[in-house]
Amino acid sequence: MDFTLDEDILFLKRNVRDFIQNEVEAVAMQIEEEQKIPERIIELSKGMGLFGLSIPEQYGGLGIGMVGKCALYEEIGATHNGYTTLIGAHTGIGTVGIVELGNEEQKKKYLPDMAAGNRIGAFALTEPEAGSHATNLKSTAVKKxxxxxxxxxxxxxxxxxxxxxxxxxxxxxxxKGAKGITSFIVEKNFPGFAVGKEEKKMGLHGSHSAEVIMEDCEVPAENVLGEVGQGYVNALKILANGRAGLAARNLGSSQQLLDLSVKFAKERVQFGQPIIEHQAVAHMLAEMAVDVETLRSFMYRVAWMVDQNQQVIKEAAMLKLFGSEVYNRVADKAVQVHGGIGYIADYPIERYYRDARITRIYEGTSEIQKNIIAGRLNKEYS
Structure with a gap:
């Protein structure tokens, strides 16, 4: 395996890093307080092609592989997670299904506008009675x-x-149970489709989650995504494909927390010396660094496997589990290193700590990932 990035990806990576650090970070506290991403940032993101990371060039996207995409996600993850989630959910589970499973007519109809960021994508699987038990769907689709x-x-x-x-x-x-689920491409303006109450969340301010309500919603039969009855399989494929990208975003946030913590530990003086000289603090920083570097290696390995068209069901679950646990561990230690400042909302550490918590829940809980891993092991050793 060779994770050397080509010059085009390195060029994009540098540009994205500059944009994140100079533009998005400058309004991070504004996003947190107003719970809205400034329109200027959205427009700049469109201009950089960030909404088209997952979409092939012939449909207006950047057409880069998973390794390159994860390299960019790592930079995008190093800022406010509300912004990161808007981009990540669109370029991940919001568009991957159409890219991987859509027919040519569907791709031509939807992907160019989605690549340009003119139409945003979302993935609607979870229901009040179907969270981790994803096959327990109550939403129905009847042919008429x-x-x-x-x-x-x-x-x-x-x-x-x-x-x-x-x-x-x-x-x-x-x-037919799981084999009786079908996936559909649904436009927000289809008759009978409505967005309901927006949720108030612990973190991810600026990233909006809400109910989706379908009451006799009319969807053209041509908008079936993939084959009828393959919706659950499609959902697993979409989620598995996106897990390397999610881990890359977690990596970017974890690296940012490590950078902030080392900088603070070198500047903060207690008992006559910088606290990085105190073994208790130094050991926390060392543990954070080991976690970050291990996640980076694992993430690029799985991304490489995706680019090689290898099956990554087990590895993607492992990576999602490990990436979210790393982010949470690193965020917790970052608060501890910063002490009281880490608990104050005027500083970014507290925000990352709240944002990290959802990563062990969304797109498959840590417990579900363990079930997937154990299930694959059971098959491999049978």
């Missing part, structure tokens, strides 16, 4: 002429208030 009629409620849908295009899972044959 040239349409499917969808009924049901999704919740905790990231990007719901901004999104124009939703990848929605619904039950087309309740007798």
């Amino acid at each position: 002429g040239n349409n499917y009629i969808l009924n049901g409620t999704k919740h905790y849908i990231t990007n719901a208030t901004e999104a124009d295009i939703f990848t929605v899972m619904a039950v087309t044959d309740p007798e």
